[in-house]
Amino acid sequence: ADDDPSEPPGTVTSAPPPEVDANSPGLKLAQGATLAPAKVLDIKSVVEDLGGEERREDTNQNVTFALQAEVLFPKDSSKLNPEARSRIQAIADEIKGQNPTTVRVFGFTDNLGSYAHGLTLSKKRAEAVHAQLAGALGSDVTFEVRGYSEDYPIADNTSEEGRRKNRRVEVSFPRGASASERS
Numbered sequence: 001a002d003d004d005p006s007e008p009p010g011t012v013t014s015a016p017p018p019e020v021d022a023n024s025p026g027l028k029l030a031q032g033a034t035l036a037p038a039k040v041l042d043i044k045s046v047v048e049d050l051g052g053e054e055r056r057e058d059t060n061q062n063v064t065f066a067l068q069a070e071v072l073f074p075k076d077s078s079k080l081n082p083e084a085r086s087r088i089q090a091i092a093d094e095i096k097g098q099n100p101t102t103v104r105v106f107g108f109t110d111n112l113g114s115y116a117h118g119l120t121l122s123k124k125r126a127e128a129v130h131a132q133l134a135g136a137l138g139s140d141v142t143f144e145v146r147g148y149s150e151d152y153p154i155a156d157n158t159s160e161e162g163r164r165k166n167r168r169v170e171v172s173f174p175r176g177a178s179a180s181e182r183s
Helices: 082-098 115-137 160-166
Strands: 045-048 054-058 062-068 102-108 142-147 168-174
Touching (some): 062 082, 082 115, 115 142
Antiparallel strands (some): 045 054, 062 168, 102 168
């Protein structure tokens, strides 16, 4: 696993906007009209199951899966439970379909307990998911594995529901070329 710090999932900047020549003869504008500056929009799709146990986020560049810690691990543990293996295998199958060279596995906790304990637990949980993915994906993939403790919450830590969402492991990877782009 790679130990260099990196940005957490979802913080990758988008591509620069395309160049547009406002004086191009193909662009005919009404009197006095001007073109707005070109801008590349990131399309983002987020799908979360009804219980909030699993979330999938798709952008132009990345696919991110977030699994609640309760689905993967017993309380305050980094030992995967038996049901976790099938969920991780489903993510491994998705990764194989995209064929990335790098996969990020990041662990997060809520704000209960000490920051240091959360850092250790989040890192161990990320490493447990990494071990399962590495076994399923083989050596062609480089992994970035991090534990972020309570940093980068996705929900409010003042309620149990919010803390449950923050206790998670995220697996993210670059989106592969679509079938039309490959042919």
